[in-house]
Amino acid sequence: MKHLTSIRELDTGSAIAILDNADELGAVNSREVKKLPALRGKTVVNLFYENSTRTRISFEIAAKRLSADVINFAAATSSVSKGESLKDTAQTLEALGADAIVIRHPMSGAAQTLATKGWISGSVVNAGDGSHEHPTQALLDALTIRQIKKSGDDLAGIKVLIVGDIQHSRVARSNVLLLSLLGAEVTLAGPETLLPKTFAAMGCKISHSFEEALAEKPDVVMMLRVQRERMQGTFFPSEREYAAKWSLSGERFKMLGNQTIILHPGPMNRGFEISNEAADDPRSAVLTQVRNGLSVRMAVLYKLMAGEG
Amino acid sequence: MPLRTVLDSSDISRAIKRISHEILETNSGSEDLVLLGIPTRGVELAERIDTSLAEIDPGYVSNLGVLDITMYRDDSLDAEREIRPTQIPTSGIDDKVVVLIDDVLYSGRTVRSALDALIDIGRPRQVKLAVLVDRGHRELPIRPDFVGKNLPTSAAERVNVMLANTDGSDQVVIEQ
Incomplete structure (x- = not known):
């Protein structure tokens, strides 16, 4: 599994497997060393075209707990405000070596567009697209x-x-x-x-x-x-x-x-x-x-990103 | 595919008993011992060594746990790999003598991952390694402290450890 843009991509077995892994990963948050090396060397970009505090922070902490590097990209403070298209932004991030893009967008279907157009080789995680899915x-x-x-x-x-x-x-x-x-x-x-x-x-x-x-x-x-x-x-x-x-x-x-x-x-x-x-x-x-959000996002990032080394 | 049984049920029981005696001997008793099994078969081996230690030493206090290393692997190519619970005894591992227990020692990469996982949890006074089978072909400078059986193999062979609770019977076979 490479992308998670919709629940429709899951079957009962894979959904339960994500929940099981999230349950185990939750234990890390009560340890003294709250870090696992599983995504060491990978880069996760949070590409947020809509305001969000908890989801962005949750994805950011989740990626950091797995030792990935995280770049936060808020559309309001970026070239997007100068009119750059989603395609150009995505290809720029691709050229900079993003292994996964976590996207929130006001347009329904934006995450799927990003995942299926072939603009990028990394994983796409839908962090909310319009009134479609989260x-x-x-x-x-x-x-x-x-x-x-x-x-x-x-x-x-x-x-x-x-x-x-x-x-x-x-x-x-x-x-x-x-x-x-x-x-x-x-x-x-x-x-x-x-x-x-x-x-x-x-x-x-x-x-x-x-x-x-x-x-x-x-x-x-x-x-x-x-x-x-x-x-x-x-x-x-x-x-x-x-x-x-x-x-x-x-x-x-x-x-x-x-x-x-x-x-x-x-x-x-x-x-x-x-x-x-x-x-x-x-x-x-x-x-x-909120606590489970962190565990679930760790489980999802791990599932999508581990193993493409 | 030809199968060759290299250890049968009584060999395995004897190996577990001998490892237990050696652990007590090198540690001069059972004080501060923490046994951590590496999933999956290391867990059952750790349980059996724990039982055996209790039989040998009446003063033995059981500190038995499980150390999952999935998130620490350097070859985690299979992202479908299930993450299992890590269970550390409530007394922790700080300043304890931790014995890592696994079924087969081969490249040494599992043990490397286990050492990393351990260091994120605490600081043991000593870490020792017990394995049922050492089949050689190390890729890292790691050696076991307690070995059930040294088994020279070729890299083309597969060593399968089967244990009573996990697989229904006790035996170690080589697939060629």
Whole structure:
């Protein structure tokens, strides 16, 4: 396996293998020497056309833990702002000897374009492309659920509810694909404007009422950030009305079971899609997600890059 | 492909017992010993040496662990290689006498990786190496401290170590 641009490139076996490796690599983070020599001499470029703090830092630390050299490339401060195309940027990085490019781009399909056009010989990791996919986020969510639910290899029978702005969410798309692949039962919930019926074709249930979806007693509730930067036009009347119906707060928060896991990919809009009460609850696994993000990205970089020496 | 059995079950048991005695002898007792098996078969060998040490020395305190070296290999061409858990005894390895245990010693590259892995975890007072079979052809200046059997082989041959818990029976065979 050379690139990871979509969860569709994985089968059940390879997804479980990545989670298993991530579990083992996580142990390094509690050691005194937090470094492994596996990618010594390799260069990883973080090519970010969109703002990101946690994903970029997570990939950067992951690559450094594996002893790779890391170059951070933020489009806003580079020649891209002078109009350089993705192709020219990629070929420049190739000429400078990049062994892997971790790309985040506002355009859906950018990672796949980079991986398949033959511009570069290295690996491509999709760190989020438009509203298409964000595979490492789905992997870290799956790992978090697997660890907390102690569900063995896969997620068979675990009920996952994903709530909010599904339409603009690459996190939701990657999660629907991966969690279903691992045997979980996925339900999507959101207002009609942000949850088109077409999602049913991905093999998950759809609900337009948060309360009804919670009455099904999900094992995991994943709240999504409302992606205002991707919205052209009006998708809901006002923030207050959205929060009144779709925020994890008040009565809806009280409907959660004792063992229900609360997930959020971050950054959280407290008081909007999630209340302070829910975000700081012991059932919230938000920081476990961040820790697992590091392990999963180490496992992915290792899988793609080791062995092409 | 002709197979030749070079060690049978009783040979292996005897080798494990002898290695155990030698470990106690060179260490003048079992104090500060930490046994680390290298996956996969080194782990079972380490368990059996641990059991044997306990039989020989009533004062033996077991400090048994596993050292995975996947991320330290210099030939990790197969990225599908599974990363296994490394388990270090809770007392750690600092200032201990660590005995690395593997089934076959060949090029020495596995042991080189294991030494690197060990140094990232702590600073042992001494590191020793125990192997069931030493088949020669070293590519690095590494030598074992405890050997079950010296087995001169040609590079074209394959040495297969089979152990009861991992493979169902105890034997060492050479494939030509």
